Amino acid sequence: MAEHVSILQQMGVAALAGAAAAWTVSRVRLARRSRPATEGHPTGGGLGVLPRQALPPVETVVLTPAERDAFARLVRQFGEGRH
Template sequence: MPDEHVSVLQSMGVVILALAAAVWIFGLISLARRGHFGPVPWPAGRSPRALLYQRRSAPYVEHTELSPAEQAAFAGLVRQLKGR
């Protein structure tokens, strides 16, 4: 039976502090497993080469048609820069 001199708020404070400590420890373990604190050894049966076979999506490439005047201006600019 709890001591008669301990208030309900003090008892709740101890419980909240214990829960906060548990959440903090869980967070540190999660960060350590994700590799934020250094390298983590590869699981048995897997190799680093497995990452090479992951599918990558190419970034979207925007394309705009140039008018003949714009093409001529760009060609002149390129010639000007090559002369330097």
């Protein structure tokens, strides 16, 4: 127990922590109660609340052999600066 903190301050922190825990439990219970009754888990394995997000398409660039060599030299040049 910290000596510079009074008993009232410690009781206040404990009361706030208890109130936060009680609020969290009540919110979870209310959220579960308001859900429609379904058998088993919702399909798709998601939360059911959040929409699925589509990922952007992967972009690729075809390099010529000269560009590939220039990129390799650049990577080696940057790698030498770390020693």
